[in-house]
Amino acid sequence: MSRPDPAIRVVLIHGSDTGLISERAAGFAKTILGKNDDPFALVRLDSSEIAGDPGRLADEANTIALFGGTRAIWVKVSGNRPIQAAVEAVLAAPPQDAWIVLEAGDIKKGVGLRKICENARGAAAIACYADNDAALDRLIDSELQEAKLSIEPDARALLRSLLGADRLASRSEVAKLCLYALGTGTIDIDAVRAVVGDAGASATDEAVDAAALGDAAGLDKAFRRILGSGTAAFVVANAALRHFHLLHRIKAAAEDGMPQSTAIERYAGGIFFQRKGKLEQQLRIWTADRLLMALERLDGAIFDSRLKANIADEVIGQALLAVTMLARARR
The missing domain is CATH 1.20.272.10 (Zinc Finger, Delta Prime; domain 3)
Structure with missing residues (x-):
């Protein structure tokens, strides 16, 4: 998602890890907008607004930005309000300067929006599930690198065991740990025990x-x-x-x-x-x-x-x- 494909204008981000879904949706919207500071370049919608007005999504997608540049239409999909017809209408006539980001929960394979976005040429579906050990290590390393810290092996093992159910929660805990250890150079197991989990x-x-x-x-x-x-x-x-x-x-x-x-x-x-x-x-x-x-x-x-x-x-x-x-x- 670091370089949006112009041929793919609808991206469905779904799964069981709500934190990772929110993080990826926000990151993708930020990538789309780049340095565009037009306040109207990012449009937030709820699926209830689209279900009540099926043409709203296509209208927003094809609106020309006031100051030029790309636009992001970020849709939070919730409840049982169907918006498949609205998404299919956008895919039938894709916008030139906008992307649709659909933030949804867990959707079964071959059903609804997931079926549409996995099968359509101009769409993509990205699943977000609980992080495995390798993904957690990458998350830990990215936060440590930013804080210019290292971590002892036993402290890493303990930290990894306390993370994983939700990406935002995991990132928050690691960021909190880095703030606690700022200036020490290395995080030890005592720091993990003091900060991560129930502490605070x-x-x-x-x-x-x-x-x-x-x-x-x-x-x-x-x-x-x-x-x-x-x-x-x-x-x-x-x-x-x-x-x-x-x-x-x-x-x-x-x-x-x-x-x-x-x-x-x-x-x-x-x-x-x-x-x-x-x-x-x-x-x-x-x-x-x-x-x-x-x-x-x-x-x-x-x-x-x-x-x-x-x-x-x-x-x-x-x-x-x-x-x-x-x-x-x-x-």
């Missing part, structure tokens, strides 16, 4: 839960404490993104007829038991549509924080507060 997770969970519950004071207190400890703001943003994906998955399953208790057990069975009460309270506050609004806000903040690293903490802080206000309005 309670403050992040506290900030995320405060945002989801509409508790602005609680968010401010937890967020300030996290930044004061030297942890980067994107660690909280990534945790919030994963949590709101979880809320939306449970809400969508419940709206499709699954009992909410069953949906919680299926999708959040591994969550710390003391958070389950808060999770149930959050599900009473949020609707599926408002969860999509929150996800879009968090997605945008993470993307913007990468483009504006010097004000990343402020960008993410404002997004978390905006999400908190959405929850407070429902309360």
Whole structure:
């Protein structure tokens, strides 16, 4: 995805690793846009908007950029709102200066959008599943190289064992470890034990839960404490993104007829038991549509924080507060 193929104008990014899907979608959109700073060059849509107006996707894809250059139409595919017809219409008459990025969840082979994008000449499908050891080593090495650090073999083995379920979560943990070890030259096993896993997770969970519950004071207190400890703001943003994906998955399953208790057990069975009460309270506050609004806000903040690293903490802080206000309005 480092050099988009002009012959492929629709890219479906799907799978079970929501963090990796979000990371690749954001990275691909950034590659498409390059140095284009036109605020209208990136268009974010939800599948519900396209399902309600099937011609919207083709219209956006064929709109000429005001200041020239390429455009990216980033579509978050969620729920059971079919958009296959809209995607097929774009493939029948591909745009010249735009790419469609479809960010979806796990899709079975030979079904829906995956079938279309795997078989169409002008489309591609990229699957994102939990990282294996080799992929985790590449992720660890990329973060270490950027921080100018090395890691002892036993520390690497322990770190690898604590990662893997979600790419964004894994990257956040390694970045947090690098911040902790900055200036030491080498990361040892004690540093991994001190930082990765449960250490520091309670403050992040506290900030995320405060945002989801509409508790602005609680968010401010937890967020300030996290930044004061030297942890980067994107660690909280990534945790919030994963949590709101979880809320939306449970809400969508419940709206499709699954009992909410069953949906919680299926999708959040591994969550710390003391958070389950808060999770149930959050599900009473949020609707599926408002969860999509929150996800879009968090997605945008993470993307913007990468483009504006010097004000990343402020960008993410404002997004978390905006999400908190959405929850407070429902309360």
